[in-house]
Amino acid sequence: MAINREYLGRTFPAGEPYEVSRVKIADFADAISDPNPVYRDRSAAQAAGYADVIAPPTFAIVITMTGSARAVGDPGLGLNYAMVVHGEQRFEYSRQIVAGDVLTAQVTISDIRDAGRNVMLTTQTEIRTVQGEHVCTAHSTLVERGGAG
Amino acid sequence: MSYDEVQAGTELAPASYPATRLSLVKYCGASGDFNVIHWNERIARSVGLPDVIAHGMFTMAQAGRYVTDWAGPGAAVVEFGVRFSSMVVVPDDDIGATIEISGKVEEKLDGNRVALALTARSADTKVLTRARAVVRLP
Numbered sequence: 001m002a003i004n005r006e007y008l009g010r011t012f013p014a015g016e017p018y019e020v021s022r023v024k025i026a027d028f029a030d031a032i033s034d035p036n037p038v039y040r041d042r043s044a045a046q047a048a049g050y051a052d053v054i055a056p057p058t059f060a061i062v063i064t065m066t067g068s069a070r071a072v073g074d075p076g077l078g079l080n081y082a083m084v085v086h087g088e089q090r091f092e093y094s095r096q097i098v099a100g101d102v103l104t105a106q107v108t109i110s111d112i113r114d115a116g117r118n119v120m121l122t123t124q125t126e127i128r129t130v131q132g133e134h135v136c137t138a139h140s141t142l143v144e145r146g147g148a149g
Numbered sequence: 150m151s152y153d154e155v156q157a158g159t160e161l162a163p164a165s166y167p168a169t170r171l172s173l174v175k176y177c178g179a180s181g182d183f184n185v186i187h188w189n190e191r192i193a194r195s196v197g198l199p200d201v202i203a204h205g206m207f208t209m210a211q212a213g214r215y216v217t218d219w220a221g222p223g224a225a226v227v228e229f230g231v232r233f234s235s236m237v238v239v240p241d242d243d244i245g246a247t248i249e250i251s252g253k254v255e256e257k258l259d260g261n262r263v264a265l266a267l268t269a270r271s272a273d274t275k276v277l278t279r280a281r282a283v284v285r286l287p
Contacts, residue, residue: 032176032207033166033167033214036217047222056210056213057217061180062179062181082185085202088233089230090228090229139230145196
């Protein structure tokens with residue numbers, strides 16, 4: 001099934017806010033084998049100038065995916081997820097994600113284009129606190145192998 | 150690392166990070182990305198992949214660790230982008246794959262910011278291209 005190009009430019013409403021917990025950050029840091037104490041130890045984080053433990057930079061993908069799942073998982077888009085690999089990823093941070101943040105992710109499908117036999121889908125995700133403070137913008141390009149047409 | 154002690158053109162010491170099947174299972178759970186190609190060899194092969202492959206974001210996370218380890222406490226990553234140019238294939242043995250990361254201070258920017266150019270290789274193939282981080286240093 002070909003991807004539905006009518007989804008280009010569509011913005012998906014942010015879902016339920018995501019509350020960032022210390023335990024989740026520590027789990028993520030364990031999963032990427034990063035022993036940095038600022039991801040686990042509140043006093044180490046405070047010594048580095050933060051209110052609480054911070055998240056590794058790429059933790060922003062967890063919040064991004066809470067939003068982008070609504071887009072890429074929309075059956076109307078027609079993306080075959082087993083054929084999907086990640087093409088590009090870029091983050092622009094206003095600040096680090098800190099334990100206790102309550103964040104929302106609003107996703108827009110910013111580009112759909114063919115690249116040879118593949119189709120490339122780019123999303124832009126705005127991560128903000130529920131108070132509206134900008135934390136991070138994520139640009140993600142997914143490649144559906146063999147999906148062109 | 151402080152902004153004043155950084156010089157443009159300086160090469161950073163390279164580092165190696167392992168990626169095993171266990172790493173990928175843990176990363177699935179921690180990230181919420183359960184795409185079958187990261188844990189199911191049967192389906193990975195059936196969709197034309199050589200074997201189970203690592204999440205691109207796992208590789209990017211290793212590059213992120215490389216940057217934050219270099220920058221040290223008090224620094225902040227303000228921009229971080231990569232292109233996933235090749236897959237990190239993770240065989241079902243006790244060794245897995247190795248991701249080798251190196252970097253260079255590309256440019257000193259205003260506002261105590263420094264741009265780093267990064268490279269990542271696995272099995273002699275470049276797995277990240279156009280990998281760049283901008284870090285604000287104390």
